[in-house]
Amino acid sequence: MTILAVTGVSGQLGREIARRLVALPDRAPVIGLARTPGKAGHLGIEVRPGDYDQPELLQTSLAGVDALVIVSGMAPPDHRIRQHRNVIGAARAAGVRKLVYTSIEGPEDGTRFSPVVKSNRQTEADIRASGLDWAIGRNGIYIEPDVEFIDSYRARGEIANSAGSGKCGYTARSELAHAYAALFARDDLNGGTFDLNGTPIAQEELAEYLNRTFGTSLSYHEMTPEDFAADRSAELGDHIGPIIGGIYEGIRQGAYDRPGNYAEVTGRQHQSWKDYFSSLAFRQKTRPVA
Numbered sequence: 001m002t003i004l005a006v007t008g009v010s011g012q013l014g015r016e017i018a019r020r021l022v023a024l025p026d027r028a029p030v031i032g033l034a035r036t037p038g039k040a041g042h043l044g045i046e047v048r049p050g051d052y053d054q055p056e057l058l059q060t061s062l063a064g065v066d067a068l069v070i071v072s073g074m075a076p077p078d079h080r081i082r083q084h085r086n087v088i089g090a091a092r093a094a095g096v097r098k099l100v101y102t103s104i105e106g107p108e109d110g111t112r113f114s115p116v117v118k119s120n121r122q123t124e125a126d127i128r129a130s131g132l133d134w135a136i137g138r139n140g141i142y143i144e145p146d147v148e149f150i151d152s153y154r155a156r157g158e159i160a161n162s163a164g165s166g167k168c169g170y171t172a173r174s175e176l177a178h179a180y181a182a183l184f185a186r187d188d189l190n191g192g193t194f195d196l197n198g199t200p201i202a203q204e205e206l207a208e209y210l211n212r213t214f215g216t217s218l219s220y221h222e223m224t225p226e227d228f229a230a231d232r233s234a235e236l237g238d239h240i241g242p243i244i245g246g247i248y249e250g251i252r253q254g255a256y257d258r259p260g261n262y263a264e265v266t267g268r269q270h271q272s273w274k275d276y277f278s279s280l281a282f283r284q285k286t287r288p289v290a
């Protein structure tokens, strides 16, 4: 039997993709792989063990799978490359026909985030060389963390980072899931690498959307890349801090100010930021008052 599978279904992107695949018309059975299967029990699909550091277990779990979405891992760059190779090798050994990979947009050099981008490019190269059918999406920067950060922004009265006047083609995980379901279902997109992002916006526009949605009065405060990276490292540590700092360096350089290929993949435009933030405002208004 043909089976579709998604790795990382205990995480936010993996679970959104699994939900989208389940909703495809005339679909094959969908299974999830997870390092921590117990965290994905609520999905209502079969979940098999899927730790990127355990190649034999991955191969066993991929038995019968026809097409696989590999959700990019979280490990530091060199380790991450090895983990992804474990998944690709297990997929080949298990007889998987097609790989879809969730990569990342961004510059391969010149920012503190570039080592992570480079590791994703290496996995892209490994997938292209795998001999299997493949399609690759490069994710824009998630918008959700800015929404989840609203209480911190409110406390500061501002959005402070090093993006400057650079525009960022953010995306939302729900929109990415829609695109990955299309990359799964459409074999005419095989062999393609696609930037998946919405309309680029500047930090002032982001502040304006947040203000309209949450009733805040945020302004934008530009920091130097050095100061912002130090600020993030002090709060988030020496692995994640520079990554966040580096993402904003890339935005500052204009690396995320690109139209992307979202409509080519999905057949429709990426959700507009007006509609995205309106839907958040609607959810707030309709939340039961305690």
Ligand SMILES: NC(=O)c1ccc[n+]([C@@H]2O[C@H](COP(=O)([O-])OP(=O)(O)OC[C@H]3O[C@@H](n4cnc5c(N)ncnc54)[C@H](OP(=O)(O)O)[C@@H]3O)[C@@H](O)[C@H]2O)c1
Pocket: 008, 009, 010, 011, 012, 013, 014, 034, 035, 036, 039, 050, 051, 052, 053, 071, 072, 073, 074, 075, 083, 104, 139, 140, 141, 142
């Ligand atoms: N575009 C962006 O702005 C952006 C931002 C952050 C991250 N990312 C990338 O996008 C990916 C998915 O994002 P997300 O929102 O789903 O992140 P998330 O909610 O934090 O989920 C991360 C997932 O990675 C899994 N994972 C970590 N190490 C693993 C391993 N050794 N073997 C198997 N699974 C492992 C986690 O499993 P457990 O549940 O067992 O921990 C979890 O399911 C991330 O992993 C990262 O590569 C992109």
